[in-house]
Amino acid sequence: MATEPTVALHERVQYASKEWLGEAERFLKQRAAALPAMRLSFAVQLTSPPPHLHDGRKPFGYSVRIEAGDVHIGNTLDPAADVQLCVDYNAALLVSSATHAGDGAAQRRLEREYILLVGDRQPILASHWPRDTAAAALLAEFQDHMARRTVNNPDVRHRATQLGLQSNLEDLDDKGYTVLERAFSADFADELRAEAHRNHDSAPPDSGFRATMLLRRGRIWEEAAIHPWVLALAEYLLGRGCLIYQSDTIVKGPGLDTHPGLHADYGASRVAEPFPEYCLEATAIWAIDDFDLPAGPTVIVPGSFRNRRQVPAGTTRERAIPLELAKGSIAFWHGATWHGAMPRQTAGRRTSLHNAYARFFMRPLERYDDIDRSVVDRNPPAFATLCGLDDPFGKSGDTGADFERMRYAASAGYGSTAPVA
Ligand SMILES: O=C(O)CCC(=O)C(=O)O
Ligand SMILES: [Fe+2]
Structure with missing residues (x-):
């Protein structure tokens, strides 16, 4: 019998696609309900996205806001977000599809190798995450959850x-x-x-x-x-x-x-x-x-x-x-x-x-x-x-x-x- 991965084929998503944002929101909403004191907001602009994901009319990317136990995610760039990031789509995808499953040594290895491939200005690497441990823990869990579902850019x-x-x-x-x-x-x-x-x-x-x-x-x-x-x-x-x-x-x-x-x-x-x-x-x-x-x-x-x-x-x-x-x-x-x-x-x-x-x-x-x-x-x-x-x-x-x-x-x-x- 062939192995059945826990993440089914229909759960796979492309990075920063509508489906990716939907899954990100679903996951974070579940977690945020138990974290009423957490305040976290970031906007990620992704340059040079694949043409099939973007009509080229407005900047491409997404914003995440976690506040008072609720989560708002959208495909526009929120100018009021505390953290503003801008990164190449395919470079960000490298990091966004990397899993470490709580293995600290693997995480350090992956970061080291990805920095070699795309440079050290990778704002979405864990080393750039908030110092607040609850927020960092949530983002680490989020990263892994999404990475397990995120396919490579098919273009x-x-x-x-x-x-x-x-x-x-x-x-x-x-x-x-x-x-x-x-x-x-x-x-x-x-x-x-x-x-x-x-x-x-x-x-x-x-x-x-x-x-x-x-x-x-x-x-x-x-x-x-x-x-x-x-x-x-x-x-x-x-x-x-x-x-x-x-x-x-x-x-x-x-x-x-x-x-x-x-x-x-x-x-x-x-x-x-x-x-x-x-x-x-x-x-x-x-x-x-x-x-x-x-x-x-x-x-x-x-x-x-x-x-x-x-x-x-x-x-x-x-x-x-x-x-x-x-x-x-x-x-x-x-x-x-x-x-x-x-x-x-x-x-x-x-x-x-x-x-x-x-x-x-x-x-x-x-x-x-x-x-x-x-x-x-x-x-x-x-x-x-x-x-x-x-x-x-x-x-x-x-x-x-x-x-x-x-x-x-x-x-x-x-x-x-x-x-x-
Ligand atoms: O070991 C080599 O340098 C060649 C090996 C080889 O032929 C191969 O990996 O297909
Ligand atoms: Fe060979």
Whole structure:
């Protein structure tokens, strides 16, 4: 049986939409009744909202006022609100869809990583919340409640562009791969490395062991899987509703040659040739350590996805160029792109995270549709989507297909990146 998330599909909302404001008001009204002394008001202007949410006529955003045990929320900017905020829609969405479920360490990690991606002038981060502990506690609860329901901006190109990824989209179209620099902090790299080595140290050294099924191995891997930049690129190539295909780590010691020759990541799925024009699978590799030449970096053949076929047997690495990545970078490629890796030629170990994504109708290598419900519930809807919980596949009953999920996938425009109406 597939896991049923606590938040149902019909409860999902887009940030700052009419439905989001409605749910925000319902939630806060319930809480405010017991807090008659609380006075709190803020107005949030959201610049560059997606066109489908905004007609462009007046500034976009919302206001919240909590006073005398009651709550007023509206889609206009209240000039009398005590706190006036102005922030880019897609940057604010990053924070507004982040859950921490009372986990202080996770909250600090998320804030640290999001500041790296969108800058430290994020007025809706918890660190900017009121000093008043009752108000801060209420806002923390509110943040989590809403984040569990808030989907990513479905206008994938708008989201990617506003997050500064325009040149990465062009790279993907042109060369079939791109590099996201400064995509995660040195601290996050160190935390991921410690966890990875803990998993790998249970295997014989340098056996080529890969620690797989990472989404079942702890919260830190869940956070990595929904990295906002990576997800935007994945959805750009694979369409909305894409799945996690595989999540694993490699730790490469001296002399280890993990990938002789070249390959395309479509190999495991036995994709028939010629490959379709559109992308079926794509891979992100996180440089948890520096990928310099002696480290045994990834190598890649630019534009090779246009061959639309597997790498012929015996193809060597000479034509491929090395991806020298600084620790904290993520390379992302179209799964039909020919690539491999060089052997490590120095002491020490190269640690990398490999998160692969696939179209929503593909059959992933790793299975997460029965993942623990508590894991799904501590994440935004994007995580449930990656685990394959949104779609109807494998969910038919004795009396019919899962029509609710089928309708959801259709109405959410799964499989496509076309702007939503
Ligand atoms: O480890 C590398 O550098 C390449 C790994 C690889 O081929 C992959 O993740 O698809
Ligand atoms: Fe690969």
